[in-house]
Amino acid sequence: MARLKFGAFLAPHHPIGEHPMLQFRRDLDLVEQLDALGYDEFWCGEHHSSGWETIASPEMFLAAAGERTKRIKLGTGVISLPYHHPFNVAQRMVQLDHMTGGRAIFGSGPGALASDAHTLGIDPMVQRDRQDEAIAIIRRLFKGERVTARSDWFTMNDAALQILPLQEEMPFVVASQISPSGMTLAGKYGIGIISLGSMSTQGLMALPTQWSFAEDAAKKYGTKVSRSDWRVLLSWHIAESREQAEREAGAGLMRWHNEYNVRTLQRPGLSPFASPEDAIEKTARGEGAASTIGTPDDLVKTIKKLMDVSGGVGHIIGFVHDWANPQDTRRSWDMVARYVVPEINGHIEKLRQSQKFLIENRAVFERAGQAIMAKIMENEKAAAALPLTGTGRVAIPPVNAPELQKEGAKQSKG
Numbered sequence: 001m002a003r004l005k006f007g008a009f010l011a012p013h014h015p016i017g018e019h020p021m022l023q024f025r026r027d028l029d030l031v032e033q034l035d036a037l038g039y040d041e042f043w044c045g046e047h048h049s050s051g052w053e054t055i056a057s058p059e060m061f062l063a064a065a066g067e068r069t070k071r072i073k074l075g076t077g078v079i080s081l082p083y084h085h086p087f088n089v090a091q092r093m094v095q096l097d098h099m100t101g102g103r104a105i106f107g108s109g110p111g112a113l114a115s116d117a118h119t120l121g122i123d124p125m126v127q128r129d130r131q132d133e134a135i136a137i138i139r140r141l142f143k144g145e146r147v148t149a150r151s152d153w154f155t156m157n158d159a160a161l162q163i164l165p166l167q168e169e170m171p172f173v174v175a176s177q178i179s180p181s182g183m184t185l186a187g188k189y190g191i192g193i194i195s196l197g198s199m200s201t202q203g204l205m206a207l208p209t210q211w212s213f214a215e216d217a218a219k220k221y222g223t224k225v226s227r228s229d230w231r232v233l234l235s236w237h238i239a240e241s242r243e244q245a246e247r248e249a250g251a252g253l254m255r256w257h258n259e260y261n262v263r264t265l266q267r268p269g270l271s272p273f274a275s276p277e278d279a280i281e282k283t284a285r286g287e288g289a290a291s292t293i294g295t296p297d298d299l300v301k302t303i304k305k306l307m308d309v310s311g312g313v314g315h316i317i318g319f320v321h322d323w324a325n326p327q328d329t330r331r332s333w334d335m336v337a338r339y340v341v342p343e344i345n346g347h348i349e350k351l352r353q354s355q356k357f358l359i360e361n362r363a364v365f366e367r368a369g370q371a372i373m374a375k376i377m378e379n380e381k382a383a384a385a386l387p388l389t390g391t392g393r394v395a396i397p398p399v400n401a402p403e404l405q406k407e408g409a410k411q412s413k414g
Helices: 020-037 060-066 086-099 114-119 124-142 181-191 203-205 205-220 242-264 276-284 296-310 326-345 349-360 364-379 380-384 406-414
Strands: 005-010 040-045 073-076 103-111 147-150 155-161 173-175 192-195 229-236 292-293 315-319
Touching: 005 229, 005 326, 020 040, 020 326, 040 060, 040 103, 040 315, 060 073, 060 086, 060 292, 086 103, 086 124, 086 155, 086 192, 103 124, 103 292, 114 124, 124 147, 124 181, 147 242, 173 181, 181 192, 181 205, 192 205, 203 205, 203 296, 205 296, 229 242, 229 326, 242 292, 242 326, 276 292, 276 364, 296 326, 315 326, 349 364, 364 380
Parallel strands: 005 040, 005 315, 040 073, 073 103, 103 173, 173 192, 192 229, 229 292, 229 315
Antiparallel strands: 147 155
8 A cells, every 4th residue: 555645734723822923933843843754745824814823825934934844845725716816826836836946735725714705805605616717727827828818806918927837747736625616626627635624523424425526527527536646634632641642732622622613713513612621522532533632553543544434545634733832732743753654654564573573483593692602612711701791791682692691600510
């Protein structure tokens, strides 16, 4: 099976109260850490209201992140296409691709917050159609075409990019939440998907149905979609023990749910958590839990279950949150890189096999100890020193070491 890629998705969802300048710097520090830990991708979004989601230009943030990192791919998660002239989006993404050395991923969506569309005077009923229209135009521009187009929301006259993307094929990815529109767009254009609705139990269980929308659209438009280009968002907080993880994340999880999802966004059907324990119980416990708050082994189980339920994806993207304090959050990402990624991708399986072979074939290696003892016995002084010599006192791998003290006792009697 192909190895999974891992990444992080920063909306961001920062509680109100911290200095925005320091929030930006803390987020950039996290990207730098993720790059050093070997994560494959980092995503950040575009929002213009709510108080919690503070990045207005993902391209600007990712350009700064590019200067701090070496290899991690940097994705717009996402640019809300109805808010922008398509030509300007294309130019900014090309510039980002060059400034990051060909590491840009172009993620787009229709716009998630109704308050953002209201601010810009955009009717929510036209947002998804405008995203579709903009993707078609931007793809043509990226291919080097000169485009003339007139729409009810933009005009382009003989438009052509001065610079094409540094990558031969900059990855295109569309966001998918509840409606079939994102998956349908992915199928229509044969591009990637990032499923954002998977952070709920219902969203996880709906993944097979969601994928069928992409496959149906691909058949209709004569394109192909690949599960290797499918990204699924998960939320987690990982620590050395489940109790520690719950203790670290409980209060922050409750605040995020109560203050943002319930009070600010007023999501239908949600009610406040009564306590941190209530937050943990309803979010991360039970078979149908949407989040993992526990140990690396717990997250491994969650990912394997997701692969079974979905039929297979190519990328696991972790949701960046402030449930725990910054230090514990950074340690959580560190533990995922050190213990979850290698377990999922088989990086340590051969080490276990090597250890098992040694344990089960101990007798095969006895001759190594016999060879050492033979050389010792050829030297009178070395043989005389055997009673004073123990395996722990010599720099011999224990698997090769003869039982020196036992042999020394024999010599003493002799």
